[in-house]
Amino acid sequence: MRIDKLLWFLRLAKTRPLAQAMAQDGHMRLNGRRIDRAHHKVATGDVLTVPLGNTVRVIEILALPERRGPASEAQACYRVLDGRAELPVAAPGQQ
Known part of the structure; x- marks a missing residue:
């Protein structure tokens, strides 16, 4: 499948x-x-690094x-590989 699709x-x-x-x-990596072409092929099992706004998703x-x-x-x-647990700064019970 094409990466843009x-x-x-x-x-x-x-x-x-x-x-x-x-x-x-x-700016994307496969x-x-x-990669710098929209027709680059992607397959199951590939790891994709995508800049989205101010963040980068893997x-x-x-x-x-x-x-x-x-x-x-x-x-x-898909499965997010860079998923960090978002912990609030002032979460109750955590120091």
Whole structure:
């Protein structure tokens, strides 16, 4: 599957042209290698590093989606590898 289509199907980009621009900017990495083309192929098991706003997400592709479905369906197709537990600064009972 093309990387731009995958970004759009996984709801990491709002539109397909925006997903194409994200891929062509050269800031994404696929399995540690920089990509700069929207037609780069992605397969199950690949690790994708995507800059999203002020953060960078590292995800592993678990399955290739067949369509741009609801968010729950899209989130089932990948696993976040850089997921840090978000702890509030002033959480009760923690020091």
